[in-house]
Amino acid sequence: MAKAATFDTHAAIVSLRRAGFEEAQAEAAVDMVRDAINEGGATKADIAALKTDIADLKAEMAALEMRLTVRMYTAVGIGVAVLAAIQKLL
Secondary structure (H helix, E strand, C coil): CCCCCCCCHHHHHHHHHHCCCCHHHHHHHHHHHHHHHHHCCCCHHHHHHHHHHHHHHHHHHHHHHHHHHHHHHHHHHHHHHHHHHHHHHC
16 A cells, blocks of 8 residues: 655645745645655556556557558559550550
Protein backbone atom coordinates (compact mmCIF):
# COMPACT_ATOMS: atom_id res chain seq x y z
CA MET A 1 0.00 0.00 0.00
CA ALA A 2 1.31 3.43 -0.92
CA LYS A 3 2.28 5.83 1.82
CA ALA A 4 -0.12 8.77 2.02
CA ALA A 5 1.43 12.08 1.08
CA THR A 6 1.46 14.74 3.76
CA PHE A 7 1.15 18.41 2.99
CA ASP A 8 1.48 21.11 5.64
CA THR A 9 -1.09 23.60 4.42
CA HIS A 10 -0.30 26.13 7.12
CA ALA A 11 3.40 26.18 6.27
CA ALA A 12 2.58 26.48 2.58
CA ILE A 13 0.28 29.44 3.21
CA VAL A 14 2.92 31.12 5.36
CA SER A 15 5.54 30.60 2.62
CA LEU A 16 3.26 32.01 -0.04
CA ARG A 17 2.38 35.01 2.14
CA ARG A 18 6.11 35.71 2.64
CA ALA A 19 6.53 35.54 -1.13
CA GLY A 20 3.93 38.28 -1.58
CA PHE A 21 0.68 36.40 -2.06
CA GLU A 22 -2.48 37.87 -0.57
CA GLU A 23 -4.15 35.67 2.05
CA ALA A 24 -6.97 34.63 -0.31
CA GLN A 25 -4.50 33.86 -3.12
CA ALA A 26 -2.31 31.77 -0.84
CA GLU A 27 -5.29 29.82 0.49
CA ALA A 28 -6.63 29.19 -3.04
CA ALA A 29 -3.23 27.96 -4.25
CA VAL A 30 -2.81 25.68 -1.26
CA ASP A 31 -6.35 24.33 -1.68
CA MET A 32 -5.57 23.39 -5.30
CA VAL A 33 -2.36 21.62 -4.31
CA ARG A 34 -4.07 19.80 -1.43
CA ASP A 35 -6.89 18.65 -3.71
CA ALA A 36 -4.39 17.37 -6.29
CA ILE A 37 -2.53 15.43 -3.60
CA ASN A 38 -5.74 13.96 -2.19
CA GLU A 39 -6.86 12.70 -5.59
CA GLY A 40 -3.92 10.34 -5.44
CA GLY A 41 -2.26 8.39 -8.20
CA ALA A 42 -3.13 5.34 -10.19
CA THR A 43 -4.14 2.22 -8.31
CA LYS A 44 -2.92 -1.28 -9.13
CA ALA A 45 -6.31 -1.90 -10.75
CA ASP A 46 -5.89 1.22 -12.90
CA ILE A 47 -2.46 0.03 -14.03
CA ALA A 48 -3.74 -3.49 -14.74
CA ALA A 49 -6.60 -2.09 -16.81
CA LEU A 50 -4.17 0.10 -18.73
CA LYS A 51 -1.90 -2.88 -19.43
CA THR A 52 -4.90 -4.82 -20.75
CA ASP A 53 -5.88 -1.90 -22.98
CA ILE A 54 -2.33 -1.68 -24.32
CA ALA A 55 -2.26 -5.42 -25.05
CA ASP A 56 -5.60 -5.11 -26.88
CA LEU A 57 -4.25 -2.22 -28.95
CA LYS A 58 -1.12 -4.18 -29.83
CA ALA A 59 -3.27 -7.09 -31.04
CA GLU A 60 -5.44 -4.75 -33.11
CA MET A 61 -2.34 -3.12 -34.62
CA ALA A 62 -0.87 -6.52 -35.53
CA ALA A 63 -4.12 -7.51 -37.27
CA LEU A 64 -4.20 -4.19 -39.12
CA GLU A 65 -0.59 -4.64 -40.19
CA MET A 66 -1.43 -8.06 -41.61
CA ARG A 67 -4.44 -6.73 -43.54
CA LEU A 68 -2.39 -3.85 -44.94
CA THR A 69 0.41 -6.19 -45.97
CA VAL A 70 -2.05 -8.45 -47.82
CA ARG A 71 -3.58 -5.44 -49.58
CA MET A 72 -0.16 -4.13 -50.56
CA TYR A 73 0.93 -7.45 -52.08
CA THR A 74 -2.42 -7.77 -53.84
CA ALA A 75 -2.03 -4.30 -55.35
CA VAL A 76 1.54 -5.07 -56.44
CA GLY A 77 0.41 -8.36 -57.99
CA ILE A 78 -2.39 -6.66 -59.89
CA GLY A 79 0.03 -3.98 -61.07
CA VAL A 80 2.50 -6.59 -62.34
CA ALA A 81 -0.32 -8.48 -64.12
CA VAL A 82 -1.56 -5.28 -65.77
CA LEU A 83 1.95 -4.37 -66.92
CA ALA A 84 2.48 -7.87 -68.29
CA ALA A 85 -0.82 -7.67 -70.18
CA ILE A 86 0.08 -4.27 -71.62
CA GLN A 87 3.52 -5.54 -72.64
CA LYS A 88 1.91 -8.48 -74.51
CA LEU A 89 -0.36 -6.08 -76.36
CA LEU A 90 2.53 -3.93 -77.50
